Amino acid sequence: MPFNTINNEILDRLRAIVGQANVLTDEETRIICASDMTEDHVFMPAVVVTPETAEQVAAILRICNDHVIPVTPRGGGTSLSGGSLPVEGGVVVWMKRFDRIIDIDELNLQATVEPGVITEVFQNAVKEKGLFYPPDPSSRGTCFLGGNLAHNAGGPKAVKYGVTRDYVLNMQVALPTGELIWTAANVLKNSTGYNLTQLMCGSEGTLGIITRIVFKLRPLPRRDVTLLVPFTTGEEACRAISAIYMAGIVPSGMEFMERDAIILTMKYLDEVLHKPVTIELPDHINAHLLIELDGNDEDTLMRDAETITQVLENFETGEVYFAESAEEKESLWRLRRNVSPGVNSYSLTKSEDVVVPRSNLPALVSAIKAIGDRVGFRSVCYGHVGDGNLHVNIMKEQGSDAWWHNEVNEGIADIFREVVRLGGTLSGEHGIGIAKRPYMHLAMQEANLRLMRGIKAAFDPNGILNPGKVF
Ligand code: LAC
Ligand code: ZN
Numbered sequence: 001m002p003f004n005t006i007n008n009e010i011l012d013r014l015r016a017i018v019g020q021a022n023v024l025t026d027e028e029t030r031i032i033c034a035s036d037m038t039e040d041h042v043f044m045p046a047v048v049v050t051p052e053t054a055e056q057v058a059a060i061l062r063i064c065n066d067h068v069i070p071v072t073p074r075g076g077g078t079s080l081s082g083g084s085l086p087v088e089g090g091v092v093v094w095m096k097r098f099d100r101i102i103d104i105d106e107l108n109l110q111a112t113v114e115p116g117v118i119t120e121v122f123q124n125a126v127k128e129k130g131l132f133y134p135p136d137p138s139s140r141g142t143c144f145l146g147g148n149l150a151h152n153a154g155g156p157k158a159v160k161y162g163v164t165r166d167y168v169l170n171m172q173v174a175l176p177t178g179e180l181i182w183t184a185a186n187v188l189k190n191s192t193g194y195n196l197t198q199l200m201c202g203s204e205g206t207l208g209i210i211t212r213i214v215f216k217l218r219p220l221p222r223r224d225v226t227l228l229v230p231f232t233t234g235e236e237a238c239r240a241i242s243a244i245y246m247a248g249i250v251p252s253g254m255e256f257m258e259r260d261a262i263i264l265t266m267k268y269l270d271e272v273l274h275k276p277v278t279i280e281l282p283d284h285i286n287a288h289l290l291i292e293l294d295g296n297d298e299d300t301l302m303r304d305a306e307t308i309t310q311v312l313e314n315f316e317t318g319e320v321y322f323a324e325s326a327e328e329k330e331s332l333w334r335l336r337r338n339v340s341p342g343v344n345s346y347s348l349t350k351s352e353d354v355v356v357p358r359s360n361l362p363a364l365v366s367a368i369k370a371i372g373d374r375v376g377f378r379s380v381c382y383g384h385v386g387d388g389n390l391h392v393n394i395m396k397e398q399g400s401d402a403w404w405h406n407e408v409n410e411g412i413a414d415i416f417r418e419v420v421r422l423g424g425t426l427s428g429e430h431g432i433g434i435a436k437r438p439y440m441h442l443a444m445q446e447a448n449l450r451l452m453r454g455i456k457a458a459f460d461p462n463g464i465l466n467p468g469k470v471f
Contacts, residue, residue, distance in 0.1 A: 003070050003088055003464070006046045010067060014049055014091075017059045022097075024048040033074055033092040037139075037340075038082040038435055040348055045072065045086040052097045054172055054180055054211035061209065061465070062178025064091055070467050071176070073205040075116065075147030078139040080340070080351045081433030083151055083204050087468040093209060095146055101125050102212070109217045110169065110186060115146025115210045119153075132220040134161035137429075138337040146210045152202035154429035156253040156292070156336070159386035163429065165201035167215045173200060173208035176460035186214045199455070204431050205466040207459040221294040224252065225301045226329045227308070228279065230318030234258055234287040234369075234381060238361035240315045241289070241385055245358075247311050249304050253292030254386025255336050261382040261393075262288065265335055265342035272345060277335045285318050289385070290336055339382045340391070348396040348404075349380075350412065350435070356424030358388035367418040368392055375411035376403070389428030409438075416442045432470045440471050 014023045024030070025047050034044045051057050064071045070090030077084055086092050098116035105111065106129055113122060120140040126133050136155035137143055143153070149171070154163040170184040173196075183196040200207060231237035237256055244251070257265075262281060270276040279288075291308065293301050309320055323329040343349060356364050365381060368390075372379045377399065383391035392415065396404050416426055416439050425443045426436050440449065449471050456463070 002068075003090060003467075004068050006069060006090065010063065010069065011047065013063050014047070014060060017063075018049055018051045018056050022050040022052075024050065032077070033084075033086065033094060036077045036079040036082065036084045037344070038080055038085065038433065039350060041082060041085055041434070043085050043087050044089065045092040046089050048092045048094050050094050050097050054174060057093060057174040057209050057211050058178050058180045060091065060093060061174055061176050064464050065176055065178060065462055068462050068464060071464050072466050073146075073150070073209045075144030075150070076118065076139065076142045078137075078143040079147065079151065079431070079433060080353070081151070081204075081427065081431045081435040083147070083431055083433045083466075083469065085434060087434060095144060095209075098146070098211065104129055104131070104217075106131070108186075109219075111215050111217060113145055113213050113215065115144060115149070115213060117145050119143050119145055119148055126217055127220060130220050131217040133167065133215060133217055134158075135164045135167060138340055140337075145213060149201055149210055149213060150203065150205045151431040152429065154384060154387070154389065156255050156384055158384060158389075158429075159254050160250055160252040160294075161218070165198060167217075168197055168201060168213060169216050170214040171197060171200060171210050172212035174211050175208045176462070176465040180211070188216065202431065204433060204469050206456060206469055207465070209465070221252070222296045223298050223301055224292055224294040224329070225305050226253075226290070226292045226323040226332060227305060228321040228323070228332055229289045229291060229312060230282075230285040231287045231289065232284055232316040234365045235362040236316050237287040237289050238358075238365055238385060240312060240317075241361065242359045243311050243314065244291075244308055247307050249293070249307055251291050251386060252294040253290065255290040255383070256385040256390070257288050257290065257336065257339060257382045258380055259286045260378070260380045261339045261343060262335065264346050264380065265339045268342035268345050269335065269338055273338070275334065277331045279321075279335070282318060290332055336382075340393070343380050343393045343395075346395075349393040350408065351430065352392040352394065352412065352415065353383075353389070353427045353430040354392065354415065354419045354424060355387065355389040355428030356419055356422045358385065360422040360424070361385055361388060361390065364390060364419065364422055364424070368415055371411050371414050371418070375407050377408055377411065384428070387428060388424065413439060413442065434469060437468075437470060444471075
């Protein structure tokens with residue numbers, strides 16, 4: 001269905017809902033909401049609305065649905081797949097005023113929050129009460145919990161504790177038709193009908209706008225051990241991962257960084273953020289694993305770390321480095337968290353987020369490098385390899401625009417074909433958005449896509465919500 005454009009009458013109706021000050025048509029605000037962290041895409045919305053209550057969000061949707069005007073929800077704007085890009089223009093609903101932590105329920109280990117709370121703010125708030133919210137995307141300092149849910153964000157802790165979808169019990173959602181629903185109940189078990197909560201997770205803002213969330217929490221682990229292991233090759237590092245699991249260890253972090261990822265991120269931390277981190281990079285070292293163990297008992301952690309070092313004797317490693325102090329641990333994680341902004345600050349990139357069964361990672365890394373050699377791009381790989389989830393940043397560097405849009409996209413299709421052949425799929429945590437939409441048919445049967453389209457139509461009969469995304 002073709003969309004209608006916004007006129008003065010609709011602007012007045014939006015103003016009547018949220019107040020004059022929260023209907024923003026100035027260029028500066030619209031430019032902020034025209035892009036996210038995805039490549040170099042820019043799509044200008046006609047207007048940005050900043051509601052404060054669920055009822056306001058529902059009322060905005062009702063008007064836009066009646067007039068068939070596209071609506072794109074926006075959180076912290078950190079999407080790497082184009083989730084918050086208003087590709088059809090129209091209204092951006094920016095959720096930044098939904099920033100309250102409503103309740104941290106220590107008796108039930110639950111918390112109720114608004115979706116515009118910054119992830120790290122929430123992590124710290126529950127930590128003060130001795131509790132733990134494990135999902136830990138690298139963008140935690142600026143991303144919003146609502147966006148984390150919409151994209152089912154992961155991060156390093158997922159390898160032991162699971163991803164965002166594993167921590168949500170219930171949520172309030174404004175539907176594109178203007179109705180306001182709760183998806184479930186605040187309970188730990190629930191077999192009551194279809195699971196609308198989980199359907200919303202990872203739906204990328206295409207089915208509804210999340211207006212309140214009930215999370216479950218865990219007790220905070222008291223101790224951790226962090227080690228950095230250099231390897232001669234990326235494939236060798238990836239082979240070691242399965243061996244560590246086979247020795248009976250479940251790390252709370254198992255992160256991979258290629259040599260180029262470390263070089264570019266060290267440069268960025270030094271030159272741009274002025275918070276340098278230095279690690280030795282001898283010539284024969286081409287990849288590192290950053291491994292973390294957590295728990296409450298120091299002796300158990302030390303025994304597990306010892307087991308890991310014994311396992312590693314069977315691999316081509318450099319000297320294993322144990323982070324002793326909290327500062328040393330923090331600087332290793334600072335390095336890891338800044339790989340994406342670091343690499344992206346030195347070249348336009350296409351960020352892939354593929355995932356395979358972890359035993360197939362060595363084959364995947366080899367295939368990516370071979371495809372890069374053939375097409376002529378440099379790829380910088382890093383990511384959550386304990387989960388088999390590899391981020392692949394493909395660098396434009398000196399390449400021409402035509403090459404970037406044609407040959408490189410074909411090369412990416414080849415990477416995805418290889419991923420699927422290895423039993424994997426397109427995205428482990430960043431979502432599909434617009435970036436991976438052209439490749440969905442490589443991972444999905446037509447029947448899957450038909451079911452997804454049917455679900456979309458059931459929620460959003462006029463297709464107004466975050467159009468142009470996913471499929
Ligand atoms: C990371 C983000 C890019 O792992 O997912 O750093
Ligand atoms: Zn990641």
